[in-house]
Amino acid sequence: MVERTGTSIRARVRAELTAEIKSAARRQLAAEGANLSLRAIARELGMASSALYRYFANRDELLTALIIDAYDALGAAAETADARHRKRADHVGRWLAVTRALRAWALSAPSEYALILGSPVPGYRAPADTTGPASRAPLVLARIISDAAAAGALADVAEPPLPAKLRAELATVADQVGLDMSEPVLARTILAWTQTYGAISFELFGQLDNLVDRRDEWFDYQARSMAALVGLT
Amino acid sequence: MVERTGTSIRARVRAELTAEIKSAARRQLAAEGANLSLRAIARELGMASSALYRYFANRDELLTALIIDAYDALGAAAETADARHRKRADHVGRWLAVTRALRAWALSAPSEYALILGSPVPGYRAPADTTGPASRAPLVLARIISDAAAAGALADVAEPPLPAKLRAELATVADQVGLDMSEPVLARTILAWTQTYGAISFELFGQLDNLVDRRDEWFDYQARSMAALVGLT
DNA sequence: TGTACATCAGTGAACGCGCGTTCACTGATGTAC
DNA sequence: TGTACATCAGTGAACGCGCGTTCACTGATGTAC
Numbered sequence: 001m002v003e004r005t006g007t008s009i010r011a012r013v014r015a016e017l018t019a020e021i022k023s024a025a026r027r028q029l030a031a032e033g034a035n036l037s038l039r040a041i042a043r044e045l046g047m048a049s050s051a052l053y054r055y056f057a058n059r060d061e062l063l064t065a066l067i068i069d070a071y072d073a074l075g076a077a078a079e080t081a082d083a084r085h086r087k088r089a090d091h092v093g094r095w096l097a098v099t100r101a102l103r104a105w106a107l108s109a110p111s112e113y114a115l116i117l118g119s120p121v122p123g124y125r126a127p128a129d130t131t132g133p134a135s136r137a138p139l140v141l142a143r144i145i146s147d148a149a150a151a152g153a154l155a156d157v158a159e160p161p162l163p164a165k166l167r168a169e170l171a172t173v174a175d176q177v178g179l180d181m182s183e184p185v186l187a188r189t190i191l192a193w194t195q196t197y198g199a200i201s202f203e204l205f206g207q208l209d210n211l212v213d214r215r216d217e218w219f220d221y222q223a224r225s226m227a228a229l230v231g232l233t
Numbered sequence: 234m235v236e237r238t239g240t241s242i243r244a245r246v247r248a249e250l251t252a253e254i255k256s257a258a259r260r261q262l263a264a265e266g267a268n269l270s271l272r273a274i275a276r277e278l279g280m281a282s283s284a285l286y287r288y289f290a291n292r293d294e295l296l297t298a299l300i301i302d303a304y305d306a307l308g309a310a311a312e313t314a315d316a317r318h319r320k321r322a323d324h325v326g327r328w329l330a331v332t333r334a335l336r337a338w339a340l341s342a343p344s345e346y347a348l349i350l351g352s353p354v355p356g357y358r359a360p361a362d363t364t365g366p367a368s369r370a371p372l373v374l375a376r377i378i379s380d381a382a383a384a385g386a387l388a389d390v391a392e393p394p395l396p397a398k399l400r401a402e403l404a405t406v407a408d409q410v411g412l413d414m415s416e417p418v419l420a421r422t423i424l425a426w427t428q429t430y431g432a433i434s435f436e437l438f439g440q441l442d443n444l445v446d447r448r449d450e451w452f453d454y455q456a457r458s459m460a461a462l463v464g465l466t
Numbered sequence: 467t468g469t470a471c472a473t474c475a476g477t478g479a480a481c482g483c484g485c486g487t488t489c490a491c492t493g494a495t496g497t498a499c
Numbered sequence: 500t501g502t503a504c505a506t507c508a509g510t511g512a513a514c515g516c517g518c519g520t521t522c523a524c525t526g527a528t529g530t531a532c
Contacts, residue, residue: 008528009528009529010473010474010475010528013475014474014475017475032355032356033352033353033354033355034352035355037517037518037519038518038520039517039519040518047475048477048478049518049519049520050478050479050520050521050522051475051476053520054474054475055475059520114352114353117438117440118352118438119266119267119351119352119438120266120347120438120439121266122266122267123265123266126439131443159458159461160454160457160458163447163450163454165447165450166445166447166450166454169445169446170445173444173445187454188458190444190445191428191455194428194431194432194435194455195424195427196431197435198427198428198429198430198431198432198434199427199431201430201431202427202430205350205351205352205353206359207350207430212403212406212423214402217398217399218399221393221396221424222427225392225393225421225424225462228392228393229458229462241495241496242495242496243496243506243507243508246508247507270484270486271486271487272485273484280508281509281510282485282486282487283509283510283511283512284509286487286488287507287508288508291486292486292487
């Protein structure tokens, strides 16, 4: 993004137009898929296509901004869903609330979900600044598990062996994000997050068509299964 | 596809060129992502772009052919992996062999995997003829489970309740594909297939970067977990 | 408070490119008698 | 077996379109004195 500081009128107008460009871009994404066209955005906003270059250096920069926004929106949805759950000790309830919120966000903004969690956009490589926002949602899930573990509320679950080197890798990851979790618990958490992502993508990308119609119930069933697999009670 | 019958020389040459067009298209897909360009394919084959219209009525028809081929290739990989497993009663082994084969195929042809299981291609809607090939791979997994069930080798597993109507829907599905399975078992099978799909997509679409490097071990851990969840022993 | 100058947003034309699809055509391969 | 005709594959030009990005420009907003 073309950064510019200050709180003058000009700066505020600038911020507003930047937001308008992004939301026009999101609308375009919803209509056309990942083929983002700067000219089409400019057309919708009634301005010359060259004007966009005062706000974003090029197409990729705009895409990056959209990706970061999407990760942040998904992360925020997860965080508020967890925060709103009053009974903090009801870990299964929190897991259900958060995974449902993730799904609801995805269904409300399918093209943005596809942008961050679908197949990569051809010819685009995400810069490093996305990793922070990208980890918000999974961290919320992880925190539910670590809360349960800390409260001694995590059931023992039979599980396949973890090879030593994989185990060591998981220990490093837990360390880096500051999670107090045993390696097997972290492994199960990532597994469950992967399943959740798979369930949402399946529904969104049409793999559930002609298979399951009662989508809400089916999702809940899956979420509960995964909560149980992780050991939440 | 522009159908034409006969086994004359002309017909054989025609079949060969059709295959060449598809494989050039696949190469293009691998290089550029889902932005399939007829002109680029024609260029690579050293022919006029208009010549392609003797083989495919338009771009969408070529895409459809590629999608069907990809589903078939994935299905064939699953089927041969299962067939090659000699110990038919070793259901966990068969599950591992098949899911590993699915992953291996996806890693060897990431763009084709993305074509069928990634985010939908903008502006393209799959016709009905894809549903047959699309179900080959999941059916192989389902058959392993139903074999285990038939052999009485499926462990009882605690699981969340299935709402009656969802249960009825699952019964219909089992009926349609001719699977002799109880609804809870079918539910767990679809869940496990969803997780498997999520695991492969996670790896392929870069979500595992900076998280897990020992991919083979990680995948096996997940596959074994899912086998256990379904009740394979 | 007013003036002079610098900064910035937005314009419109242009560059150079690629795309899917159609169409009238040529020449080779196949078929019927 | 040879000839006449129909079928087919492939060509090359053209239509009409859209794209990202650059550039010199105008006029408005902000800043310094």
